[in-house]
Amino acid sequence: MHFTVSKGVLQKGLQKVVGVIPTKTTIPILENVLLDLQGEKLKITGTDLEICISTDISVNGTLDGSCAVPARSLNEILRELPELPLDIQLEDGNKITIKTQNGLYRLGSQPKEEFPSIVLEDSEGQLDIDAGLLSRMINKTVFAVSTDELRATLMAVYFQFSAEELRCVATDGHRLVKIINYQVKSPDFHKDVIVPTKALSLILKNIETIEDPEKINVNLSIGENHIIFNMQDTLIYSKLIEGQYPKYENVIPIDNDKKLTVDKTELSAAVRRVSIFSNSFTHQIRFAVDGTKMKISSEDVEYGGEGNEVINVKYDADSLEVAYNGVYVIDLLKHIDTDEVNFLLKDSVSAAIVTPSTQKEKEDLMMLIMPIRLSED
Amino acid sequence: MNKVILHIDMDAFFAAIEELDFPEYRGKPVVVGADPKDGKGRGVVSTCNYEARKYGIHSAMPISQAYKRCPSAIYAFPRMKRYVEFSKKIHSIFYEFTPKVEPISIDEAFLDVSGCIRLLGEPVEIAKKIKQRIKSQTGLTASVGVAPIKFVAKIASDLDKPDGLVVVEEGKVIEFLKPLPISKMWGVGKKTEVKLKAKGIDTIGKLAQIPRETIVKRMGKVGLHFWSLANGIDDRDVEIGHKVKSVSLENTYYEDVENEKIIEESIRSLSDNVSRILRKKKFRGKTITLKIRLGDFSTFTRAHSYKSLIDSSQIIASVCMDLYHNFDRKGKNVRLLGVAVSNLNTESGDQLGFFDESNREQQKIDKVIDMVQNKFGVDKIKKASLLNKHSRRIDEGDIT
Numbered sequence: 063m064h065f066t067v068s069k070g071v072l073q074k075g076l077q078k079v080v081g082v083i084p085t086k087t088t089i090p091i092l093e094n095v096l097l098d099l100q101g102e103k104l105k106i107t108g109t110d111l112e113i114c115i116s117t118d119i120s121v122n123g124t125l126d127g128s129c130a131v132p133a134r135s136l137n138e139i140l141r142e143l144p145e146l147p148l149d150i151q152l153e154d155g156n157k158i159t160i161k162t163q164n165g166l167y168r169l170g171s172q173p174k175e176e177f178p179s180i181v182l183e184d185s186e187g188q189l190d191i192d193a194g195l196l197s198r199m200i201n202k203t204v205f206a207v208s209t210d211e212l213r214a215t216l217m218a219v220y221f222q223f224s225a226e227e228l229r230c231v232a233t234d235g236h237r238l239v240k241i242i243n244y245q246v247k248s249p250d251f252h253k254d255v256i257v258p259t260k261a262l263s264l265i266l267k268n269i270e271t272i273e274d275p276e277k278i279n280v281n282l283s284i285g286e287n288h289i290i291f292n293m294q295d296t297l298i299y300s301k302l303i304e305g306q307y308p309k310y311e312n313v314i315p316i317d318n319d320k321k322l323t324v325d326k327t328e329l330s331a332a333v334r335r336v337s338i339f340s341n342s343f344t345h346q347i348r349f350a351v352d353g354t355k356m357k358i359s360s361e362d363v364e365y366g367g368e369g370n371e372v373i374n375v376k377y378d379a380d381s382l383e384v385a386y387n388g389v390y391v392i393d394l395l396k397h398i399d400t401d402e403v404n405f406l407l408k409d410s411v412s413a414a415i416v417t418p419s420t421q422k423e424k425e426d427l428m429m430l431i432m433p434i435r436l437s438e439d
Numbered sequence: 440m441n442k443v444i445l446h447i448d449m450d451a452f453f454a455a456i457e458e459l460d461f462p463e464y465r466g467k468p469v470v471v472g473a474d475p476k477d478g479k480g481r482g483v484v485s486t487c488n489y490e491a492r493k494y495g496i497h498s499a500m501p502i503s504q505a506y507k508r509c510p511s512a513i514y515a516f517p518r519m520k521r522y523v524e525f526s527k528k529i530h531s532i533f534y535e536f537t538p539k540v541e542p543i544s545i546d547e548a549f550l551d552v553s554g555c556i557r558l559l560g561e562p563v564e565i566a567k568k569i570k571q572r573i574k575s576q577t578g579l580t581a582s583v584g585v586a587p588i589k590f591v592a593k594i595a596s597d598l599d600k601p602d603g604l605v606v607v608e609e610g611k612v613i614e615f616l617k618p619l620p621i622s623k624m625w626g627v628g629k630k631t632e633v634k635l636k637a638k639g640i641d642t643i644g645k646l647a648q649i650p651r652e653t654i655v656k657r658m659g660k661v662g663l664h665f666w667s668l669a670n671g672i673d674d675r676d677v678e679i680g681h682k683v684k685s686v687s688l689e690n691t692y693y694e695d696v697e698n699e700k701i702i703e704e705s706i707r708s709l710s711d712n713v714s715r716i717l718r719k720k721k722f723r724g725k726t727i728t729l730k731i732r733l734g735d736f737s738t739f740t741r742a743h744s745y746k747s748l749i750d751s752s753q754i755i756a757s758v759c760m761d762l763y764h765n766f767d768r769k770g771k772n773v774r775l776l777g778v779a780v781s782n783l784n785t786e787s788g789d790q791l792g793f794f795d796e797s798n799r800e801q802q803k804i805d806k807v808i809d810m811v812q813n814k815f816g817v818d819k820i821k822k823a824s825l826l827n828k829h830s831r832r833i834d835e836g837d838i839t
Contacts, residue, residue, distance in 0.1 A: 210746040212754070235747070235792040313793040343784060387790060411791060432791040 063099045063127025063152040067119070072104075072148065073140040075119040076133070078271065078296055079108040081264050082115050083133045094130035096177045097158075099123050107177070108133060113261045114180045118295040129171040131158050139167055180299055185283040185290070187251030189223065193275035193293060195243065199230045200262045202241045202397050202427060207259050208234035215305045218256045223248040223284070231310055237390050238310060238413075238430040239397070245424045256307055257289055261300035265291050268298070314430065315413055318406035320379035322351055323419065326403045329358075330395040332371045336360045337388035339369035346434045347388040352381035360388070384410040385434040394429050410436055441609050443553045443562045444677060446584040446592035447569065449529065449546035450601035454488035455579050456525055457515045468512035470496060475506040475514050481774075482691055485517050489601060522546075525577055532572045536565060541677045549589055551677035563606050570604065587612065588673040590625050597623075612671035617644030624665055631665075643669045685724070686716050689777030695734040697772045706759045709778040714752035718809055722783045723748035727755055729762040730777030738775075741766055747792075748784050752805055755780060 076095065084092055087110070096107040096116075102123050107116035129152050139160065149161040158171045200219065208216035213235070222229040228246035232239050269275050272294070281292040291298040333347060340347050340360035350357040354377065359370035384407065394416050395403065402419035416429040449455070453471040458464045468491035473482025480502045487496045487505070494509040505512070526545045533540045536559065539551035552565050559565050566583040573581050582603035584595025591612055595605035607615045621641055622632050640646050646654075647669035654662040667673065688709050696702060706729070717723060727749070728742040741762040749755065759778055 208746075212745055212747060212749075233793065235794050236790055238793060308794050310793075344790065413793065430793070432793060435789045435791060 064125040098128040203232035323376040339367035452546035453486040685781035687779030695772035710756035724780035725782035732775035
């Protein structure tokens with residue numbers, strides 16, 4: 063294998079892949095990326111055995127070949143180098159050299175055969191989504207996934223493809239987001255899949271590097287146990303999480319009849335300030351709404367801190383007091399695009415429905431948040 | 440007004456109760472702890488009386504060693520129920536003097552009497568009254584340390600044992616601490632002691648004289664803490680209503696165990712019991728810890744933390760099982776196993792969840808077992824996997 067390439071091009075390609083490399087692994091080969099040169103095309107591949115990313119970059123190839131090289135060392139030397147042409151060659155056996163005008167760097171390498179190869183199964187269906195829209199669907203949901211290994215299916219976003227819509231759902235058991243897009247239809251297949259958070263973060267990172275994502279199509283191809291996202295020169299393969307996603311429809315309340323409308327920025331700012339004085343374990347803040355006023359308060363019995371603010375709201379139901387985790391409230395509000403936000407409430411122990419005051423065209427965004435039980439005092 | 444803190448520590452508590460209940464023990468060395476089995480016994484000394492201490496026996500010493508030092512001593516098995524009775528009596532005496540009581544263990548407490556001086560007299564008088572009350576009500580003796588700060592009160596109570604009373608007045612704290620060996624510092628264990636001595640710091644006075652910056656640079660936050668104590672700075676209040684930090688249970692086998700089945704059964708049984716205590720006390724915790732002590736006394740802990748709060752016996756057991764199976768005991772046998780749940784939160788301020796119901800089956804099982812056990816006793820109902828008792832154990836529990 064022998065090729066020349068500018069440092070910038072190689073670095074950009076490697077950046078797309080390096081995020082998948084596991085930080086702690088008992089399988090040393092996974093700390094490598096596979097370089098595979100065919101003609102003028104260099105394919106860079108990384109994997110953690112669950113997810114695999116490969117990206118193609120253009121190089122001046124002189125001799126086809128392939129090998130696996132340590133991702134971190136390669137990444138670090140590229141970071142330290144100025145923009146320069148690099149001459150990269152696989153020496154006989156197990157070394158790869160990177161030559162610049164003044165320097166020569168040598169890394170250990172391993173034969174391609176040592177690198178795990180992903181066996182692609184047949185796909186059951188395909189569809190195209192514009193990268194901007196896909197990024198929006200992921201961004202609006204992925205923040206609400208669980209990070210608790212207790213339930214693996216919740217450490218993921220649930221994608222539901224159907225002839226009418228694409229629906230994405232995420233929840234950690236305490237809050238839930240559901241976003242539906244009626245533009246994205248898959249008339250040929252109907253399938254529900256659970257896609258791990260890590261794969262989605264990598265997709266977001268890749269889309270961020272695209273200049274005009276709305277103009278780029280991502281091709282999704284879904285099989286029994288995997289999903290592939292194919293965009294421009296990059297292909298992201300991920301195993302799906304096995305198991306049953308919880309029946310989230312059942313927890314969406316239908317009898318929340320107390321409607322509260324608040325200015326999003328004002329509420330968010332007040333919650334941020336009041337949260338500073340909440341208990342650091344529960345982050346509990348209270349909403350006490352009565353007529354056109356809502357009092358947001360917190361109290362940390364342990365350290366004696368407390369805070370409260372009163373803001374104006376639109377509300378005409380019976381007065382109500384309910385407590386939430388302030389961090390969750392701030393998170394939800396961040397993902398509301400409109401100036402006003404609606405809360406549909408029932409009582410102090412039931413989920414609240416949170417929605418933007420007006421929905422975006424061909425979209426339906428809904429969030430749920432569970433309260434914290436009010437201490438009896 | 441200046442603070443007046445009392446540290447009250449019962450003298451050889453368990454052994455003293457044994458002597459009280461069995462007059463024939465009096466004047467003889469008494470060791471409360473595991474069965475010495477003619478020197479082949481396992482387990483450790485819980486407490487021993489002052490007669491036994493003359494032979495070099497002390498708490499936490501392996502019982503086999505104690506036996507070597509004094510085979511003729513009286514060896515008594517602990518009767519926790521009886522000791523708890525006494526403990527309750529003593530603690531209720533404390534509350535007769537002040538509501539500001541911080542119980543530290545079964546036989547030890549801090550009292551803040553700053554507010555009762557006008558009512559009850561000088562601190563030394565209060566201390567004497569408390570000692571008298573304990574003596575007349577229970578027949579036992581206590582040692583008391585009086586000081587303006589907790590840490591000094593604790594050292595003072597230990598200086599003149601048994602039946603001691605040491606008063607350190609405001610303004611004399613540094614003078615009092617100066618000559619004391621560094622090992623008397625609260626929190627200085629064997630390792631820290633060696634480290635400090637290597638630097639020529641063998642008394643609390645010498646530690647106090649080191650410039651603050653130097654100690655921070657060399658030993659960081661811990662160093663600063665010790666330095667502050669050495670300089671008589673300890674702003675910790677007597678904490679009323681001791682906060683529970685963890686629930687744990689451990690057992691030492693009568694013989695070191697190799698059999699995986701027995702170990703797994705112990706893990707399930709300990710997990711079940713820890714879970715039961717948690718539910719009874721309405722605690723749930725995030726961190727589950729498994730403690731393993733091998734035949735050569737090497738001790739390991741392995742922990743796993745969740746982001747959510749847990750009290751289910753099934754989860755605790757399965758986590759501990761995983762922790763155990765990922766632990767390599769290198770062919771050595773197991774001497775002791777322990778299960779702990781920490782990072783606790785109580786019921787109020789409980790984050791509600793959408794899918795709480797999906798765990799309901801397991802919760803129902805735990806609840807029914809709790810009900811039966813609370814009503815008829817722990818051995819009346821058990822999970823089938825725990826029915827097969829392979830080996831007897833000594834169970835020791837702790838809520839700290």
